[in-house]
Amino acid sequence: MNIPELKIGNLIAKVPIVQGGMGVGVSLSNLAAAVANCGAIGVISGVEPGFDLENYHKDKFQANIDGLTYHIRRAKKLAPKGIIGVNIMTALTNFEEMVKVAVKEKVDIIFSGAGMPMKLPELVKDSITKIAPIVSSGKVAKLICKQWDRKHNYLPDAIVVEGPEAGGHLGFSVDALEDKENFSLKSLVQEVLEAIKPFEEKYNKKIPIIAGGGLYDAKDIGEILKAGASGVQMATRFVPTYECDASEAFKQAYIDAKEEDIIIIKSPVGMPGRAIKNSFIESVYKNGKPKDIKCVNCLKPCNPKETLYCIADALIQAQRGNLERGFAFAGAKVYKINKITSVKEIIDELMEGLRNY
Known part of the structure; x- marks a missing residue:
């Protein structure tokens, strides 16, 4: 071609x-x-x-x-x-x-x-x-x-x-x-x-x-x-x-991801999102809002009183490698990366x- x-x-x-x-x-x-x-x-x-x-x-x-x-x-x-x-x-x-x-x-x-x-x-x-x-x-x-x-x-x-x-x-x-x-x-x-x-x-x-x-x-x-x-x-x-x-930890999450780890979550902004399942996601959707997370007011559709977590804070934490306090978004084929x-x-x-x- x-x-x-x-x-x-x-x-x-x-x-x-x-x-x-x-x-x-x-x-x-x-x-x-x-x-x-x-x-x-x-x-x-x-x-x-x-x-x-x-x-x-x-x-x-x-x-x-x-x-x-x-x-x-x-x-x-x-x-x-x-x-x-x-x-x-x-x-x-x-x-x-x-x-x-x-x-x-x-x-x-x-x-x-x-x-x-x-x-x-x-x-x-x-x-x-x-x-x-x-x-x-x-x-x-x-x-x-x-x-x-x-x-x-x-x-x-x-x-x-x-x-x-x-x-x-x-x-x-x-x-x-x-x-x-x-x-x-x-x-x-x-x-x-x-x-x-x-x-x-x-x-x-x-x-x-x-x-x-x-x-x-x-x-x-x-x-x-x-x-x-x-x-x-x-x-x-x-x-x-x-x-x-x-961070290197963020990149490693992509390398470690298996096909069954790729999930659709409901984001705090009301839209579905594709992410790599981890302990943060499991904990938030099972146990509710963590106490020490503050809203950074980044997106118009987000209502801090109703959301389980702050999407910006979770993504900032993940970017820095603190994946116990955040998660990584990824495309459907991420599991192919090694x-x-x-x-x-x-x-x-x-x-x-x-x-x-």
């Missing part, structure tokens, strides 16, 4: 892979720069990027602005010719402020899911920053295109389609997650392609589709590109790498496999 370049406006990635944004602190400047230096698109997570700064618990708002600014600048310095993106969830309490920071720092592209980013076009107006909403259906893709067309005279520069086998928070019901035939990534790609056709024709513009969720090897990538996607999003595979920003390797080795292996696909 001839490996296609991933073109998003004037951005051209020689390797048609977007590294998924992983918070808290799993994909920061180190991982994003390493991926970008290999010709793919590296992505910094915009979820609590200031979590390890001294002023985080005193002024979380400013710490996250400082953290995102620092990691964008550092990634650009480490990968001066690479493409650097930021993933900013619409559900963040500081969504607009974080988008403004990314635009000010001239990040190449913003990926935005966990809700519909209807105001995103006006927030990036007159900037060089591209925008790509993350969707889980053709219906949502159509709705976003319709609104952006009507209100902003603008179409997405790309669309990410996340399937039900992705890690982390999922835009599907629990029933849909079990219906693998109707909600396969391939069928979702085709559904989105069909939904955006009228808008592409109106603007005489191609909207590249980037598909992710449960992709592991070159065969997986080849099948999705064949189905009509212009590129793929991969996150889980980049965690057990030397360059990943998470060693720590480099970002370059993974991308070389995938591209070589794709050439022979």
Whole structure:
């Protein structure tokens, strides 16, 4: 197979892979720069990027602005010719402020899911920053295109389609997650392609589709590109790498995970999420809320009085390796990973496999 370049406006990635944004602190400047230096698109997570700064618990708002600014600048310095993106969830309490920071720092592209980013076009107006909403259906893709067309005279520069086998928070019901035939990534790609056709024709513009969720090897990538996607999003595979920003204990959780350890949990934000089962998850869902956990007020849908634990705190603890006080999100194929390797080795292996696909 001839490996296609991933073109998003004037951005051209020689390797048609977007590294998924992983918070808290799993994909920061180190991982994003390493991926970008290999010709793919590296992505910094915009979820609590200031979590390890001294002023985080005193002024979380400013710490996250400082953290995102620092990691964008550092990634650009480490990968001066690479493409650097930021993933900013619409559900963040500081969504607009974080988008403004990314635009000010001239990040190449913003990926935005966990809700519909209807105001995103006006927030990036007159900037060089591209925008790509993350969707889980053709219906949502159509709705976003319709609104952006009507209100902003603008179409997405790309669309990410996340399937039900992705890690982390999922835009599907629990029933849909079990219906693998109707909600396969391939069928979702085709559904989105069909939904955006009228808008592409109106603007005489191609909207590249980037598909992710449960992709592991070159065969997986080849099948999705064949189905009509212009590129793929991969996150889980980049965690057990030397360059990943998470702790060694976090990476080891991926290596140790067996197929039966991959579970769907109900997140405090009300969405299902795919995670690696551990003692923290078992204890929380069995015994209820731990006493010493405080809410850090990171997501709009979260009600601290009703939640079993603080999702941000649990992910911060896991990132630091304190897995007795947190847990790791992961994609459905995490059990296939058995060693720590480099970002370059993974991308070389995938591209070589794709050439022979």
